[in-house]
Amino acid sequence: MRVTYVHNPPDPNRHSESVQLPSQAVMLASARATYQAYCQIHVDAQSPTGVAMDRNTGRGQLIFSEQPILLPHECFISVDDIENDESSQPEDIELD
Template sequence: MESVGVGVEDESFEEYIDTSVVRSARLIYETYYDVHPELTEPPLGVAINRLTLRGKLIFNGRPVLLPQECFVPFQRMRE
């Protein structure tokens, strides 16, 4: 089966992520960490809706994104 689109492991998509989306992803991560301080493994990143800025942390696998969502890698949130 042929893969279509950009994979999560492909870093070329990162240059297109809006800074407000990155800030929101960082806030989602920080809020999660405040509630769950026992978290030892960092997430792969956050799948976030570009319109509502609501998102979820992704810890394993490849996220399946809706058309209005994007993936912000954990490394990008730490910059």
């Protein structure tokens, strides 16, 4: 997977606080849990192409389009990466 970032200049009027972002391992595990929960409930439904993960909260949203449009704070984890062997190292995965 690749990490895709969008530059969003900081707002000078906003006070920034130090926030601990979820690690790649946490993001992948959360995306996998979101995807697996959907597949268990919607057995005969359309398969998603991946999960858009919010880097601020670690929450995932299923994506069904081939060309996902992400918000600046989101990254995309494809179904191929989610379905890879769970023993694969999260460091080897690039978040889109």
